[in-house]
Amino acid sequence: MLSETELLYTLALQRVKNLGDISAKKLLRTVGSAEGIFKEKKHSLLKIDGIGSLKLKGLSIEEQLPAAQAELQFIKQNNIVYTYFLDPKYPEKLKHCLDGPIILFENGNIDLKNRKIISIVGTRKVTTYGTSFCQKLIETLAPLNPVIVSGFAYGVDITAHKAAMDCGLQTVACLAHGLNQIYPKSHKKHVTSVEENGGFLTEFWSDDPFDRNNFLKRNRIIAGVSEATIVIESAEKGGSLVTADIANSYNRDVFAVPGRATDTQSQGCNNLIKSNQAHLLNSAEDLIYMLGWELEEPQPLSQQKQLFVEFTPEEQKVFDYLNTKQKELLDTIALECGLPTFKVATLLLNLELKGVVRPLPGKLFEVI
Incomplete structure (x- = not known):
């Protein structure tokens, strides 16, 4: 765990607008600490491969300190758990993603260590068929005790979270905003249950706005923490297709549930399958076989x-x-x-x- 001072500097580093997680990790691994980065001469940092002057614009502790101090105070007052990307507790699969966040914040009782983890995403306008398929899928997988990850949105997301909890499984909701708020507001009634059966995960601060780009950025965490991403239903365009694309870029398995050619909410899934960007998923057995879960434990x-x-x-x-x-x-x-x-x-x-x-x-x- 980081010292309070190093946490403060890490928050300040995370706030540098043009830097990004890939470059921030490169600086941290080269210099050794966030505090050291802010205290290092900029001409020395510019010698690091891939680090240009534009990325270092805003790398001033005086400029970033007020916001970092305010967020540190929020973390302490609300007992927010944080995980640094070099910590053993940082999600193992996310460690292998170059653009994974340098720091994550969480509420609840999340345990992603040595677990079967799948992400389930899809349209907010889920059909009766999509809801039924999602519930049946999770019920069938329940004996294998997987962790179910999603984005806590309307439709497929909340269906997956609720089905996981109904089956006594851990579920993790990845948020596109800070832990001081819940979106959509109608899902506040599920917060306590999610925290008791998993929890909430985010890279965003308490003062981050609701922004479309944040939701798209959040999708890389959904894809990154799991070994496979499942798209239940999706129109021809949608955020779940972005998640599938990111999962493919991480060399993770992607599955899509097929539907009739005339169904609007199946067009995205059908296109993923047609373009070989996803395995066709008809049942939980397909997933179990493709992921080799039944072969995971060595036999006596x-x-x-x-x-x-x-x-x-x-x-x-x-x-x-x-x-x-x-x-x-x-x-x-x-x-x-x-x-x-x-x-x-x-x-x-x-x-x-x-x-x-x-x-x-x-x-x-x-x-x-």
Whole structure:
């Protein structure tokens, strides 16, 4: 944790208008501290690769001190938790994003360490189908205990937060403003529940205005803290598509729920899928498989695939066929092996339990 003095200087550095998080991190890693940056000669800072005079404009502690002192006072008076980008508690996945904030502020009981984390975003004008899909998705994922991240806005965002809390999951709301206010105001009734089941995360100060650019800037945190971003519904243009684009730039998985070509609120998702910017998401099973969550925990040695496995004659027949194909549909396996589909389904389950076959989305099976 930063000392109070270093926190003050870090806040002042964050306030330098033209600097940005990428350049601020470069300065901090080179000089070693925010206080040192303000006390260093500017001609020395200009020798750092990528640091120009425009970025250093406003790098004056006298200019930034009043606002930084006021924000420090707000943090202390309201017991705001802050996390510096070099702290162990800073969101691990966000550490790998070059433009991640140098400092984050939070309320609640957020725990993003060693957790399955997904972001769910979408239109504010969510349809009944979108709401139902979101709720079902989270209910199915609940046994895996993921953290559900979103932006606390109308529509898909608040649906995801509420569904997570209904399932006893941690949920994190990333805000585009300071922790002294809530937008939209109608969501104030959810604040206590979110804080008890996760919390609020932001890089913005208590005096930052409601600005469209802040909402777009906030989206990189939603994308950055998670391993995958899911777009439930989106029109042809929208903030959730910006989040998806950012997630792709971070080399994170992006999923989109398809819809009818005539549905306005599905156009954005359909375009993401069509342009190969998102995996098609039909169910929670698709997500689980693509992220490899079912394979995350190593199996005990006794449950791992054995070198010599005993099969019944019918199991051997199904296994030999699948071994030649590596991957095949259930109905095709049944047809080619001359066995009823229900019988093959049972045989495949037995082979799965023996550790030689695994199911894939869409009634596909493959040899391990």
